[in-house]
Amino acid sequence: MEVRKNFGSKLGVVLAAAGSAVGLGNVWRFPTEVGNNGGAAFILIYLLCVILIGAPVMLSEFVVGRHTHTNTITAYRRLAPGSWWRFEGVAGVFVAFLILSYYVVISGWTLYYLIESARGSLSTDQDFTADFTSFVSHPWIPIVYAVLFMGMTHLVVARGVQSGIERCSKLMMPLLLLIIVVLVGCSFQMPGAHDGLSFLLKPDFSKVTTRVILSAMGQAFFSLSIAMGCLCTYASYFSSDTRLVRTALNVSIIDTAVAVLSGFIIFPAVFSVAGVEVNAGPGLVFITLPHVFQMAFSSYPLVGYLFSVLFYLLLLLAALTSAISLHESVTAYVLESTGMSRQKATLVVSLSCLVLSVACSLSFGPWSELKVFGMTIFELFDFAASKVIMLLSGIVICLFVGWRLDKKMVEAEVTNGGTVPFRLFRFYLFLIRFVVPIVISAIFVNELLR
Numbered sequence: 001m002e003v004r005k006n007f008g009s010k011l012g013v014v015l016a017a018a019g020s021a022v023g024l025g026n027v028w029r030f031p032t033e034v035g036n037n038g039g040a041a042f043i044l045i046y047l048l049c050v051i052l053i054g055a056p057v058m059l060s061e062f063v064v065g066r067h068t069h070t071n072t073i074t075a076y077r078r079l080a081p082g083s084w085w086r087f088e089g090v091a092g093v094f095v096a097f098l099i100l101s102y103y104v105v106i107s108g109w110t111l112y113y114l115i116e117s118a119r120g121s122l123s124t125d126q127d128f129t130a131d132f133t134s135f136v137s138h139p140w141i142p143i144v145y146a147v148l149f150m151g152m153t154h155l156v157v158a159r160g161v162q163s164g165i166e167r168c169s170k171l172m173m174p175l176l177l178l179i180i181v182v183l184v185g186c187s188f189q190m191p192g193a194h195d196g197l198s199f200l201l202k203p204d205f206s207k208v209t210t211r212v213i214l215s216a217m218g219q220a221f222f223s224l225s226i227a228m229g230c231l232c233t234y235a236s237y238f239s240s241d242t243r244l245v246r247t248a249l250n251v252s253i254i255d256t257a258v259a260v261l262s263g264f265i266i267f268p269a270v271f272s273v274a275g276v277e278v279n280a281g282p283g284l285v286f287i288t289l290p291h292v293f294q295m296a297f298s299s300y301p302l303v304g305y306l307f308s309v310l311f312y313l314l315l316l317l318a319a320l321t322s323a324i325s326l327h328e329s330v331t332a333y334v335l336e337s338t339g340m341s342r343q344k345a346t347l348v349v350s351l352s353c354l355v356l357s358v359a360c361s362l363s364f365g366p367w368s369e370l371k372v373f374g375m376t377i378f379e380l381f382d383f384a385a386s387k388v389i390m391l392l393s394g395i396v397i398c399l400f401v402g403w404r405l406d407k408k409m410v411e412a413e414v415t416n417g418g419t420v421p422f423r424l425f426r427f428y429l430f431l432i433r434f435v436v437p438i439v440i441s442a443i444f445v446n447e448l449l450r
């Protein structure tokens with residue numbers, strides 16, 4: 001069995017964990033949610049959710065991972081032998097596997113759009129909706145791209161924690177941040193940029209309902225990669241001098257900044273082209289934006305070309321670093337529970353996950369009529385993973401760290417044995433013992449009643 005390595009540097013720790021958090025959820029979901037739910041008012045609520053709910057849960061996952069230095073399933077088993085709590089670890093790894101299966105499908109679309117935009121052939125007939133629909137519903141082309149994307153993820157994870165994940169995060173995250181800055185700059189130069197900004201930033205408190213508050217919390221969870229075993233697994237590679245509180249804060253700040261900046265890229269661009277409708281979700285990045293790229297830069301084709309290539313590259317990098325963390329969450333378990341080599345364990349995870357990915361991809365085309373509880377396979381996976389299991393897991397993690405673990409041990413972990421002061425420890429404990437479980441239960445009930 002391979003010798004367990006830790007991340008080699010502080011920067012590597014933050015960039016790897018931020019790489020997990022910054023993903024497709026930041027770039028397309030957050031801006032649409034902001035736009036539809038009251039602009040700056042939503043951003044404000046979202047920030048509160050990140051600070052009061054997201055960051056404390058993240059810190060709790062760090063505590064479990066770093067204290068045990070093992071994969072998520074073994075971590076809970078070791079901390080609570082023979083009790084029901086151990087299923088929390090199983091849920092985390094299972095949900096990471098499920099999310100990975102559909103995440104690679106959407107990421108495969110991103111890869112396709114990157115290649116098409118680099119070839120300058122994003123749309124030949126101007127009908128972006130038809131192009132998108134015919135691509136995603138094709139029986140095998142999107143599968144090929146999902147396999148290619150999984151191949152990229154596989155190569156990184158197979159190289160291990162330091163030479164794979166850490167090195168790749170140190171390379172890709174700064175590049176991603178640089179692209180964001182360039183694109184924000186470009187977007188601000190566009191003719192109608194001002195309208196886009198006011199759409200994004202005008203606080204409209206009349207749109208804030210409980211449902212909006214609850215969706216801000218759901219978004220914060222997904223975006224911060226909470227409760228999927230990923231952060232717990234990464235924390236198991238933290239060394240004893242990694243500052244957990246500071247890392248959780250840094251990751252939350254980077255993730256939120258990327259989300260807000262993505263809005264600054266997308267909306268000024270979209271509003272600069274009259275008559276383009278703001279779509280939500282995949283439609284925004286795969287239908288609205290290609291249209292915008294082509295229209296807005298018709299007189300400056302080279303700028304338009306670079307803008308679109310950079311945008312899809314940004315999306316691909318964001319997706320890749322997240323997929324790597326999902327993959328590692330499962331691979332670490334397979335590796336450590338079977339004693340397989342890392343290469344073999346990674347292959348087992350990649351191949352078995354691809355079987356589900358094929359089903360997800362087909363559910364946009366030939367299997368679109370196949371419904372379970374009225375949902376396609378893709379919708380079912382997303383619902384089960386990011387609505388049901390993720391939220392339940394979040395509650396369990398907090399209750400586990402807040403009530404089951406020894407308070408002294410938790411305090412020692414977050415303060416590195418008393419060497420790093422954490423004055424808000426009592427407040428943190430109050431949050432994870434009472435506030436977070438109650439609030440997440442509210443989200444859960446809301447999602448189920450939808």
Ligand code: PHE
Binds near residue numbers: 099222228230
């Ligand atoms: N946080 C990622 C995003 O915003 C998604 C993700 C969820 C990644 C869970 C890893 C674990 O897209």
